[in-house]
Amino acid sequence: MTVTLRRWSVDDLPVLERANTAEMTRFLGGPETSAQVVARHARYLRLWETGEAHMFRIDVDGVPAGSIGWWHVEHGGRPAYETGWGVEPGWQGRGVATEALRQVIADVRADGERDLLVAYPGVENSGSNALCRRAGFAHTGSDTAPWRGGELTFNVWELDMSPLDLTDRQPDxxxxxxxxxxxxxxxxxxxxxxxxxxxxxxxxxxxxxxxxxxxxxxxxxxxxxxxxxxxxxxxxxxxxxxxxxxxxxxxxxxxxxxxxxxxxxxxxxxxxxxxxxxxxxxxxxxxxxxxxxxxxxxxxxxxxxxxxxxxxxxxxxxxxxxxxxxxxxxxxxxxxxxxxxxxxxxxxxxxxxxxxxxxxxxxxxxxxxxxxxxxxxxxxxxxxxxxxxxxxxxxxxxxxxxxxxxxxxxxxxxxxxxxxx
Structure with missing residues (x-):
């Protein structure tokens, strides 16, 4: 099985439409309207052009299987990247998200403008929380915020990408x-x-x-x-x-x-x-x-x-x-x-x-x-x-x-x- 990330393209609206189901959005407050999905697709294209985000289609052996990406945020007053993903049910539990996140982390590392990557999966989303833990993120708390007409309680995961600082440290x-x-x-x-x-x-x-x-x-x-x-x-x-x-x-x-x-x-x-x-x-x-x-x-x-x-x-x-x-x-x-x-x-x-x-x-x-x-x-x-x-x-x-x-x-x-x- 080969997992590949493809830059989001004008042809990828169907990936978002397939993800806009009750099953796929159960930890996100439910599906969006068709107009909101179209707007999201346009935003993915636009923000890549401005450099504010990199969104990808996840392919498995050439077959579209979901989406993943990163975008710029402020986290606790600090410039950061945020990442999020969605893998279609038929591909879940097979290591697809793990490999896709590994490749996104490599893309963030290559971008190199910020030294913190964050993720905010819902507290009940056990799969995404476990994925963050395996990828080296540290769990730093949880919070609740308005989301899609309701509230979302989420965990806060941080991946520290800061450089090695040996200032004032002496080797033994x-x-x-x-x-x-x-x-x-x-x-x-x-x-x-x-x-x-x-x-x-x-x-x-x-x-x-x-x-x-x-x-x-x-x-x-x-x-x-x-x-x-x-x-x-x-x-x-x-x-x-x-x-x-x-x-x-x-x-x-x-x-x-x-x-x-x-x-x-x-x-x-x-x-x-x-x-x-x-x-x-x-x-x-x-x-x-x-x-x-x-x-x-x-x-x-x-x-x-x-x-x-x-x-x-x-x-x-x-x-x-x-x-x-x-x-x-x-x-x-x-x-x-x-x-x-x-x-x-x-x-x-x-x-x-x-x-x-x-x-x-x-x-x-x-x-x-x-x-x-x-x-x-x-x-x-x-x-x-x-x-x-x-x-x-x-x-x-x-x-x-x-x-x-x-x-x-x-x-x-x-x-x-x-x-x-």
Whole structure:
């Protein structure tokens, strides 16, 4: 199923007419008159031309399924966007509204004139209220106002899109990799070696005044060939925890049935819990390469293994104008979490340095690129995490490595964490 948003057009009046039923308007005070529907259609067209609103027709596999959009409002004396939607009954409960709202949020982010998005679903509209919650909006109250000849009691949902503000905040750890040697009080230079060995999982790197460079060289071996094929990795992590030889205890259980092949010492190094984690990274534009910064649960308790993906950038998804950056939450094996991960389009040369950050709070996570808000996740992780800083080389489809492109070099200017505000 493919959900697409189409700019509202003169041919879309039937979408509003189909939505003007008792069933579709039961949380809005009932249907409008035919004249009011025609006026609404004209308003959608006019306000797009003036830039005051963007209204869209929702298509599912090319079939019109409803409408969604945003428009300018004042909210508590503050300029904001408001959003609203309507999905036809045959498409409800199938994730159409969730995907449509995700795309509208991306459109609002691209417009960029205001840093607050609000929604006012009726208090009895359980589906729309749940959708706001899943999309990262915060419930800030309820109110009653005149509406269509009566009164409407509605909930107030706010999505904070303000930029990351670190004014007057000082990092508790700031790693610039400028000492000429890796600080092993912070970093363990092996990729989950319990599932393989330190020899195969060892990082290739240099450190110095420009920062860190993680490399995959021509002679870098696959880190665990019987488990992960020809995947090659160069990686630093800020903790290490795993069980005894032959046990199934260990961090980042990326597939079922893993057992410890080489015992490792415990390392409790840099393990943040809440606050801001930020790094300045430069991606690699090559179809076999991927770079990432993702904190994962230290996992001394088996369920404490969720992942906060601050940046995951595939070289195959970069182009001359920009690229796609993956951000969000992945549960891994934490049953308390649900996947909320998406790829955000970022303009500019991502092989140059950009800042990637998460603001991690007890009530949720906000993600940023160059201090600009890109996503909110209405979940949190309530246990310490270790940082995982990686460059991967995936095996090419034809099995032949691109020797001319090696080594792959992942540049990191700095990594730092801030305690909770």
């Amino acid at each position: 750890v700031e790693e610039r990799f400028d000492e000429g040697v890796l600080d092993e009080k912070l970093w363990w230079p092996f990729y989950t070696p319990q599932w393989s060995s330190r020899e195969r999982a060892a990082a290739r790197y240099t450190v110095g005044a420009p920062g860190l460079e993680l490399r995959i060289d021509a002679d870098t071996p696959p880190w665990a060939p019987d488990l992960d094929g020809d995947l090659r990795v160069s990686h630093l992590q800020t903790g290490q925890f795993s069980g005894g030889l032959g046990s199934g205890v260990g961090q980042h259980r990326f597939r079922p049935g893993l057992v410890v092949r080489e015992e490792q010492p415990d390392r409790l190094l840099w393990l943040p819990r809440f606050g801001v984690i930020e790094a300045r990274l430069a991606a690699i534009r090559h179809p076999s390469a991927m770079v990432a910064l993702w904190p994962i649960g230290f996992e001394d308790a088996p369920d404490d293994c969720g992942e906060i993906c601050i940046a995951e950038i595939f070289g195959s998804e970069l182009d001359d104008a920009g690229g796609w950056v993956g951000v969000g939450v992945k549960p891994q094996n934490d049953p308390r979490l649900r996947a909320d991960f998406e790829k955000i389009r970022v303009e500019g040369d991502l092989t140059d340095f950009h800042d990637y950050a998460v603001e991690w709070r007890p009530d949720g996570l906000r993600f940023f690129v160059d201090h600009r808000w890109v996503k909110t996740v209405a979940q949190t992780i309530d246990y310490p995490v270790q940082l995982m800083l990686d460059v991967y080389e995936f095996p090419p489809g034809d099995g032949v490595r691109d020797a001319a492109a090696l080594p792959h070099r992942f540049r990191v200017a700095w990594v730092r964490s801030y305690p909770p505000a």
